[in-house]
Amino acid sequence: MPKMDPKQMAKLMQQMGVRTEEIDAERVVIEKTAASGGGRLVIENPSVTLIDAKGQKSFQIAGAVREEESGGTAESAAAGEAKENEEKEDEKDVDVVARQAGVSREEAQEALVESAGDIAEAIMALEEKKKL
Numbered sequence: 001m002p003k004m005d006p007k008q009m010a011k012l013m014q015q016m017g018v019r020t021e022e023i024d025a026e027r028v029v030i031e032k033t034a035a036s037g038g039g040r041l042v043i044e045n046p047s048v049t050l051i052d053a054k055g056q057k058s059f060q061i062a063g064a065v066r067e068e069e070s071g072g073t074a075e076s077a078a079a080g081e082a083k084e085n086e087e088k089e090d091e092k093d094v095d096v097v098a099r100q101a102g103v104s105r106e107e108a109q110e111a112l113v114e115s116a117g118d119i120a121e122a123i124m125a126l127e128e129k130k131k132l
Helices: 005-014 074-100 104-113 119-132
Strands: 016-022 026-033 040-053 058-069
Touching: 005 016, 005 026, 074 104, 074 119
Parallel strands: none
Antiparallel strands: 016 040, 026 040, 040 058
C-alpha cells in the first residue's frame, strides 16, 4: 500500500464507514475465564482507541501490561470494601425498620431477614404483629 498521510487515511476510513475515537482511560482490566487459568490482565495508563466499523465495535489497547492471579490484592481489597459498605447499609436498614415500627433492633433484624431485606415488607410485618 502506498504511503498515505493520516488525513487521507482518515477520510478513506470514513468513506468506508469506519469511525475511530480515542478513549481517555486510566486503566483497562481484562478478567480471564477459569478455563484460561483465571486471573486478570491490567493495563495501566493505556492508549485506547474505539473502532466502529458499521456498528461492529472493537477496541485497540496499548500500554504496560501486568498479570494478576485470581484473588489478587486489588480484587480482595475491593471485595472487602464492598462487604463493609453492605454491612453499613444493613445497619441503616435495621435502624430504619426499628424506628418506623417502634421495635427493638433485634426484632427489626429478624423482620428484615424474614423479608429478604425488603424494608417496607419488614415494617408492615412488624405492624401486623403488633395488632395481634
